[in-house]
Amino acid sequence: MNIPKKRVFLIGTSGTVGSAVLTMLLEREHDVASADFDMGDLRIDITDSASIAAAYARVGEVDAVVCTVGVVPLLPLHETTLAHVHEAIRGKLSSQIDIVLQGLPFVRAGGSFTLISGIMSRMPWQGGIGASIVDGGIEAFVIGAAAELGRDRRINAISPTILQESVDKIGTNLLPGHQPVPAAHVAGAYLRSIEGIETGQTFLVGH
């Protein structure tokens, strides 16, 4: 069975996950429009609603919207303030939800959204409290949204553990004892969401 080529709007290509997803999408010969905070033709700041709107206006209709980015401050609970919580929410939770809400008119019937979550929704780590909040929010959002998207459209979240590429750079102290996964495995989970038929799921990668 041939997988039909899809037009994919990929948000985030300069990060470890984003570049691995881009590589895999191009290998699969999908038609990729990409946007990044730092590089490429189309710039996007996902914390800025107007920036998301401008990106959709340029990209137009697609079969898949894929987000690989989110920024969350890393702080111990006892140093966390409400401002940090809002920063985390803006950086990865409400921003990704905004990508979906604004994307509804642009995603074709049978299309999909794929968002980024993370292991912190399911386990504690010193410095990870902001990530816990937003990852938990994303995973529950995906459950709720899947039932309401309509027109056979789907939505999933990808929850990677720590990346091999991160361990190579910063060592194992971040998640001691955890087995890291290569970004290519995370990209595989994105592909599973984009080309598959599942919806309302969080795909755990390496945990």
Add this chain to the structure above:
Amino acid sequence: MNIPKKRVFLIGTSGTVGSAVLTMLLEREHDVASADFDMGDLRIDITDSASIAAAYARVGEVDAVVCTVGVVPLLPLHETTLAHVHEAIRGKLSSQIDIVLQGLPFVRAGGSFTLISGIMSRMPWQGGIGASIVDGGIEAFVIGAAAELGRDRRINAISPTILQESVDKIGTNLLPGHQPVPAAHVAGAYLRSIEGIETGQTFLVGH
């Protein structure tokens, strides 16, 4: 074994759950300081950081902080805007996290926090997308925070299904086919959190 009497700061007493929790705490002869948006001596608006700070300043040190309230707009996904998402987050997610962050200096060693979540983090319901987001965030926050509170302090979330008292008022259309639970069962879950030894958990009530 006698359960030691605790000083409990109960936030929200006028709602169905809050009044059931208050009744149970008084039956158990705990020393309750309560605050509510609508009634009683001590008023609190949990979406206002200064209001939370003022309440803690008046209540002082406690063994347990208990929140029974959160307000989330009910809207279908396709009518939801980023402003609604922020309203939901402010009404039940960041507000409850603020209660914990500001409460850290006021909760004694061995004490606890108990927050309110809800069934929407695990199942979709038309109109429940805002609740999904915030309930998921609360449940993951509780996992992360439990590991960092220190001084043998605990934190849990309570996730009720629809209340019998709500069904009596508005019928069964909200969650068709679900078996409602009386608020007294939800209050029991709060007591399990306040008097028990569990932490980092979400107690499901009726689902």
